[in-house]
Every structure is written in structure tokens, then in C-alpha cells.
Amino acid sequence: MIIEEIALYHLRMPLVAPFETSFGRITDRECILIRLRGEGLTGWGECVADRDPGYAYETAGTAWHILTEFLAPAILGQDVADPADFQARVARVRGHPMAKAGVELALWDLLGRREGRSLRELLGGRRDGVEVGVSVGLQASPAALVEAVARYLDQGYGRIKIKIKPGRDVADAEAVRRAFPHIRLQVDANSAYTLKTAAALRPLDDLDLLLIEQPLAEDDMWDHSKLQTQFSTPICLDESILSARHAQQALEMKACRVINIKAGRVGGLSQAVAIHDLCRTAGVPVWCGGMLETGVGRAGNLALASLPGFTLPGDISATDRYYRQDITQEQFVLNPDSTINVPSGPGLGVTVDEGAVAKFCVKQCLLVRS
Numbered sequence: 001m002i003i004e005e006i007a008l009y010h011l012r013m014p015l016v017a018p019f020e021t022s023f024g025r026i027t028d029r030e031c032i033l034i035r036l037r038g039e040g041l042t043g044w045g046e047c048v049a050d051r052d053p054g055y056a057y058e059t060a061g062t063a064w065h066i067l068t069e070f071l072a073p074a075i076l077g078q079d080v081a082d083p084a085d086f087q088a089r090v091a092r093v094r095g096h097p098m099a100k101a102g103v104e105l106a107l108w109d110l111l112g113r114r115e116g117r118s119l120r121e122l123l124g125g126r127r128d129g130v131e132v133g134v135s136v137g138l139q140a141s142p143a144a145l146v147e148a149v150a151r152y153l154d155q156g157y158g159r160i161k162i163k164i165k166p167g168r169d170v171a172d173a174e175a176v177r178r179a180f181p182h183i184r185l186q187v188d189a190n191s192a193y194t195l196k197t198a199a200a201l202r203p204l205d206d207l208d209l210l211l212i213e214q215p216l217a218e219d220d221m222w223d224h225s226k227l228q229t230q231f232s233t234p235i236c237l238d239e240s241i242l243s244a245r246h247a248q249q250a251l252e253m254k255a256c257r258v259i260n261i262k263a264g265r266v267g268g269l270s271q272a273v274a275i276h277d278l279c280r281t282a283g284v285p286v287w288c289g290g291m292l293e294t295g296v297g298r299a300g301n302l303a304l305a306s307l308p309g310f311t312l313p314g315d316i317s318a319t320d321r322y323y324r325q326d327i328t329q330e331q332f333v334l335n336p337d338s339t340i341n342v343p344s345g346p347g348l349g350v351t352v353d354e355g356a357v358a359k360f361c362v363k364q365c366l367l368v369r370s
């Protein structure tokens with residue numbers, strides 16, 4: 001497929017409520033939408049890098065730089081056969097997985113539309129609907145957290161994840177567990193602890209949690225392996241896993257017993273599928289993480305989560321958990337059994353609302369083959 005045109009849109013989307021983690025609090029979500037055109041067809045992708053380098057070093061600003069200066073020139077006017085061919089063309093760009101993943105997603109959408117096949121089909125997904133949960137940010141107090149969790153349970157979410165940080169961990173988790181003794185519950189620290197300070201988390205082991213996500217630094221797989229020996233609750237890695245090679249090493253080291261897969265974090269859906277395949281062979285459960293995506297990224301996550309190894313509920317919530325107005329015409333809704341339907345149309349199976357894109361766009365750029 002010859003890539004004839006590339007458009008980039010830096011968006012700033014107001015969230016329905018502020019989202020707070022151990023690395024900060026946001027009221028708007030930024031991202032970069034990527035639109036590829038070729039053979040009269042259009043494909044959309046989303047780069048999940050946010051405004052600040054809190055979760056990862058990439059930001060919307062660094063991604064803009066990498067996209068315009070390196071990734072777009074590597075494919076504009078070129079005949080890009082498939083996602084593997086795309087990755088080979090950008091292999092000389094070290095790092096910047098979120099920027100690469102955004103383009104790879106747009107390419108999957110484009111190729112799916114050309115073949116008239118859904119992304120789910122292209123990836124080998126098997127389910128029409130995937131089990132999901134909700135990621136609840138830090139609240140003002142444990143009581144406010146219990147209230148927020150109650151609202152999501154009322155809406156039908158069958159799995160709750162709460163964010164924790166030093167000083168806001170055991171008491172928060174205990175309050176939720178006390179209020180809801182039987183729910184599926186997990187916690188996410190977003191790298192806020194060290195092996196030493198993580199000793200404070202020991203009481204979490206008695207709360208029947210599904211997992212403890214990324215307690216230690218992203219580049220500290222070794223200490224995660226030491227920490228896992230001190231907990232019977234599975235440790236799950238998010239930030240630490242940037243490739244299938246990392247996943248292999250984490251399993252060899254016993255640094256975790258579960259992996260959160262995010263296509264953005266690992267450089268694209270092709271690497272995400274490779275991690276899924278490796279974990280499936282090893283009998284290690286995986287689940288699909290989220291980055292507060294728009295409808296474009298969410299459609300990609302749903303397709304990914306339909307693969308058979310995704311045996312734990314994903315951080316893929318309904319549109320109205322994130323945005324009052326999204327940039328796709330489709331709104332994702334939660335079914336009563338805590339699932340969300342996987343789009344079945346060609347490619348991502350969603351239609352981008354260009355008016356909404358224009359409304360939330362703070363910067364744009366159009367690159368056309370000369």
C-alpha cells in the first residue's frame with residue numbers, strides 16, 4: 001500500500017472527571033491522532049503519549065517530533081506492505097514506542113479496510129465481546145474512593161482497579177475491600193515504590209487482590225523479582241515491559257506472574273500480539289491495559305483483548321467513563337455482564353467524527369507525497 005498522505009492532529013480532550021495517579025493529576029487528556037491515506041482509503045491511529053512525561057518518557061511533544069521528523073518521512077510515498085514492513089522501516093529510530101504504535105495502528109486500519117476484514121480478524125481474536133473493568137484514580141479520601149467505586153459497580157463494572165501511592169495505599173484498599181468483600185479488585189502503583197518502601201504494602205497480601213501492578217521502577221525488573229518472593233498476590237508488570245524480549249526476561253526472572261499489555265507502550269499491536277503469544281505458551285495470564293484512549297485507540301484495544309490469552313478483564317471502560325464527547329461516531333457501552341462489544345466492521349470498525357477532531361485539535365500537520 002503506497003502511503004500518499006499523512007495527517008497528524010494533536011488533541012486535547014476534556015475528561016468527565018479529573019484522573020489522579022501516583023505521577024500526577026490531569027483534567028484533560030492529550031494524544032496525537034494519525035490519519036494515513038492510500039489507494040483512496042483512510043486509516044486512523046492514536047499515539048497515546050500524554051502531555052507530561054509522568055507514565056513514560058514520551059510526551060505528545062516528543063511524539064510530534066519523532067512522527068514529523070522520522071516516522072512520517074520513512075513511509076511517505078513508500079509502498080508499505082504490512083505492519084512488519086513498517087517496523088523494519090523505522091527500526092533505526094531507537095525507542096519512542098508510542099509514536100511508532102500510533103502509526104502502526106493507522107496502518108492496521110488501512111490494511112483492514114482494503115481487505116474488508118476487521119482488526120479482530122486480522123489479529124486472530126476470537127471473542128465478540130471482552131470482559132472489562134474500570135481504573136479508578138486516587139480520590140480525596142478512602143470514603144470518597146468507596147463512593148466512587150460504588151458508582152462504577154452500580155454501572156455494572158465487574159472488576160475494579162484502584163490507583164495507589166505511598167501514604168495512600170493500604171487504608172484505601174482496605175476501605176474498598178471492607179465495603180465490597182467479594183468484588184474483583186486490584187491495585188496499580190505506577191512505579192511509586194522502592195524495594196524498601198514497598199514493605200508498607202505487605203498488608204495488601206491479605207485483601208484477596210487479583211494483582212499488584214507495577215509497584216517499583218520501570219527499569220527495575222530485578223527488584224520486582226525479589227518483591228514477588230515476599231507476596232503471594234501476583235505482581236503484574238506494566239511500565240517495565242516494552243517488548244516481547246522484556247516479557248521473556250521478566251518471566252525467566254519471576255519478576256511477575258501477570259502482564260498488562262498496552263500496544264502503545266510496546267511499539268504497536270504486532271509486538272503486543274508477540275507478548276500475548278509468548279505468555280500464552282508460558283501459561284501466564286495477560287490483560288489489556290488502557291491509556292484513557294479516544295474511540296480510535298479503544299477500538300484497537302478491544303480487538304487486541306479479543307485474543308484468547310487475555311483471560312483477565314481489561315482497563316477498557318465505556319466511552320462515558322472518559323469523555324462527554326468522543327471523536328468517533330460510535331460510543332462504546334458497557335453490557336450488563338461487564339463486557340464491551342468488539343467492533344466488527346473493516347479495520348478498526350469506527351468512523352472518526354472530523355468535526356469533533358477539529359474541535360479538540362490544538363495543532364495539526366498535513367504531509368503529502370511530492
Ligand code: OSB
Pocket residue numbers: 055134135188190238289290291292293315316317
Ligand atoms: O498505569 O494503567 C496505567 C492511564 C494512563 C496512564 C497509565 C495508566 C492508566 C490507567 C487508565 O490506569 C486505564 C484506562 O484507560 O481506563
Ligand code: MG
Pocket residue numbers: 188190213214238239260289
Ligand atoms: Mg498501570
